[in-house]
Amino acid sequence: MTSDNVESVSIMVPSGMLGAGFPEETITRGIALGADVIAVDGGSTDSGPHYLGASKPKTTAAAVSRDLRLLLRAAAGAGIPLIVGSCGTSGTDDGVDWVAGIVADLLAEEGLSMKVARIYSEQRAADLKNPLEAGRIRPLPPLGDLDVATLEDCTHIVAMMGHEPIAEALSSGAQVVLAGRATDTANAAAYALLKGMPAGPTWHAAKIVECGGQCTTNPRTGGVFATIDRTGFTIEPLDESAACTPISVAAHMLYETANPFQMREPDGTLDVRDAVYTALDERRVRVEGSLFHHAEQHTIKLEGARITGYETMSFSAIRDPLILADIEGWASLMHAVLTHRVEQTLGLTGEDYAYDLRLYGYNAVLGDLDPSTEPPREVGVMLLVRAADQALATAVAKVANPLMLHLPAQDMDYLPSLAFPGSPAEVERGAAYEFVLNHAVDSLTPTAMFRTEMGEKHHG
Amino acid sequence: MAETTLGDLAIEVRSKNAGPFWITMELFMRDADGYRIAADETFLDETVVADLYRVDAGSVQIFRIPSLNVVKISYPRPFSQGSLRDRDVHAGQHHVPLAQLVVP
Numbered sequence: 001m002t003s004d005n006v007e008s009v010s011i012m013v014p015s016g017m018l019g020a021g022f023p024e025e026t027i028t029r030g031i032a033l034g035a036d037v038i039a040v041d042g043g044s045t046d047s048g049p050h051y052l053g054a055s056k057p058k059t060t061a062a063a064v065s066r067d068l069r070l071l072l073r074a075a076a077g078a079g080i081p082l083i084v085g086s087c088g089t090s091g092t093d094d095g096v097d098w099v100a101g102i103v104a105d106l107l108a109e110e111g112l113s114m115k116v117a118r119i120y121s122e123q124r125a126a127d128l129k130n131p132l133e134a135g136r137i138r139p140l141p142p143l144g145d146l147d148v149a150t151l152e153d154c155t156h157i158v159a160m161m162g163h164e165p166i167a168e169a170l171s172s173g174a175q176v177v178l179a180g181r182a183t184d185t186a187n188a189a190a191y192a193l194l195k196g197m198p199a200g201p202t203w204h205a206a207k208i209v210e211c212g213g214q215c216t217t218n219p220r221t222g223g224v225f226a227t228i229d230r231t232g233f234t235i236e237p238l239d240e241s242a243a244c245t246p247i248s249v250a251a252h253m254l255y256e257t258a259n260p261f262q263m264r265e266p267d268g269t270l271d272v273r274d275a276v277y278t279a280l281d282e283r284r285v286r287v288e289g290s291l292f293h294h295a296e297q298h299t300i301k302l303e304g305a306r307i308t309g310y311e312t313m314s315f316s317a318i319r320d321p322l323i324l325a326d327i328e329g330w331a332s333l334m335h336a337v338l339t340h341r342v343e344q345t346l347g348l349t350g351e352d353y354a355y356d357l358r359l360y361g362y363n364a365v366l367g368d369l370d371p372s373t374e375p376p377r378e379v380g381v382m383l384l385v386r387a388a389d390q391a392l393a394t395a396v397a398k399v400a401n402p403l404m405l406h407l408p409a410q411d412m413d414y415l416p417s418l419a420f421p422g423s424p425a426e427v428e429r430g431a432a433y434e435f436v437l438n439h440a441v442d443s444l445t446p447t448a449m450f451r452t453e454m455g456e457k458h459h460g
Numbered sequence: 461m462a463e464t465t466l467g468d469l470a471i472e473v474r475s476k477n478a479g480p481f482w483i484t485m486e487l488f489m490r491d492a493d494g495y496r497i498a499a500d501e502t503f504l505d506e507t508v509v510a511d512l513y514r515v516d517a518g519s520v521q522i523f524r525i526p527s528l529n530v531v532k533i534s535y536p537r538p539f540s541q542g543s544l545r546d547r548d549v550h551a552g553q554h555h556v557p558l559a560q561l562v563v564p
Contacts, residue, residue, distance in 0.1 A: 048542030048549045142536035258478040258534035371560045435480040
């Protein structure tokens with residue numbers, strides 16, 4: 001990698017998520033401020049295992065296309081690279097191809113010619129057996145040791161790349177880098193590290209900017225602009241009406257991270273314990289003292305999801321004060337009658353299916369942890385059934401239907417009719433997934449688990 | 461007089477996923493006085509959090525950050541994210557029992 005002897009590198013991060021939107025003028029401002037690179041995250045595990053398990057994006061193509069059009073225009077106009085991390089929400093190969101397809105259409109529509117790199121991060125279970133048997137895959141808490149069956153059960157497995165595959169693509173002349181699963185920070189850090197900026201300030205700045213305007217006093221106004229140099233970094237919001245303060249910047253180190261002082265990357269650990277945050281003026285903050293401890297062993301984290309069954313949902317609602325006066329009694333009666341009826345009609349026992357009865361308006365969100373004892377005014381009753389196949393899950397929900405409509409409380413001597421919000425009563429939710437990997441592989445090289453292709457994708 | 465809760469003394473109390481396997485919560489206290497209460501180990505420690513959230517006290521991590529008047533708490537997710545029993549996929553509402561803790 002070359003350092004080019006630059007004194008500083010400026011990163012524009014337009015928003016926390018590609019497809020979340022941003023005001024067009026914030027991009028114009030970032031370019032005017034002298035951005036050297038545009039970096040934006042395209043994914044996360046935050047919305048659950050469905051997106052990885054099903055290999056489907058959370059964002060809609062129209063929103064991603066709208067954002068990318070403005071970013072491609074800006075990058076091409078300024079002659080600077082555009083980096084997208086974790087394409088398609090989960091960073092699967094489908095996700096990279098999905099974003100690459102949108103980019104190809106936009107480049108054609110805009111009459112732009114830019115060299116596009118696609119970095120694939122999906123892993124085959126078969127390829128992970130050797131490292132597993134060689135003891136090169138270790139669990140991260142709270143998960144335990146991995147077995148081959150768990151790998152084979154996964155519908156999709158991705159490896160979280162560090163900055164290295166992205167930096168390599170940039171070195172090869174890529175003007176647009178579409179990365180599969182990458183750490184949230186890697187896409188923002190790659191260009192600055194490639195240009196020789198020190199690791200401590202670079203990784204710290206990358207963590208602070210990863211959610212765009214989240215580290216500002218008004219996250220709704222768009223993204224941020226950070227300049228990394230030899231001793232630290234300076235950060236400001238792209239929108240002039242918003243501000244970064246030492247507190248708003250420092251507080252972002254806490255966001256979605258278990259440990260607020262240290263953060264592991266494939267190449268080592270960011271350490272911000274001694275970082276000092278200073279206000280330069282009303283809206284710019286200077287950060288110095290960030291450290292990065294290079295690891296002896298480079299590691300790559302794996303993410304994988306498997307199908308746990310198929311779900312069907314039914315929802316009705318209660319306003320009758322007689323039932324609400326003893327909603328817990330009504331719920332336990334529901335449990336008893338439902339399990340009995342399912343056994344009677346479908347011949348199923350508790351091992352064949354599972355369900356969760358959620359009383360929205362009463363304690364559905366926190367369950368037994370809820371500190372409130374107030375009586376509810378109305379309660380939404382959600383029944384979520386899971387079984388080995390969709391037909392079975394729906395059959396259980398259909399057996400529950402007369403109860404969701406008419407189950408009286410214990411001491412009611414008539415049949416109430418509860419409120420269904422729509423017809424049909426059942427909603428088939430399809431496959432349900434769970435994350436089963438939280439393991440790190442000792443890397444042979446920082447780029448060995450990733451495949452980079454340049455230029456147009458040739459299907460077939 | 462009504463009892464004072466940690467939430468009353470905070471600018472914000474929030475919770476969120478820290479990856480698919482951890483929940484993390486932050487108490488952003490209004491001032492150093494509020495911070496002293498939230499950071500007091502005889503009032504709020506791993507056992508108190510374990511009781512509130514029915515998790516193993518040994519798995520609870522607490523970080524006290526006086527420069528920000530922040531107390532941060534992390535623990536492993538009791539229910540797998542997005543699973544049948546998980547009713548808060550982003551863990552965004554789990555701060556409430558902590559915020560409603562009555563201060564001495």
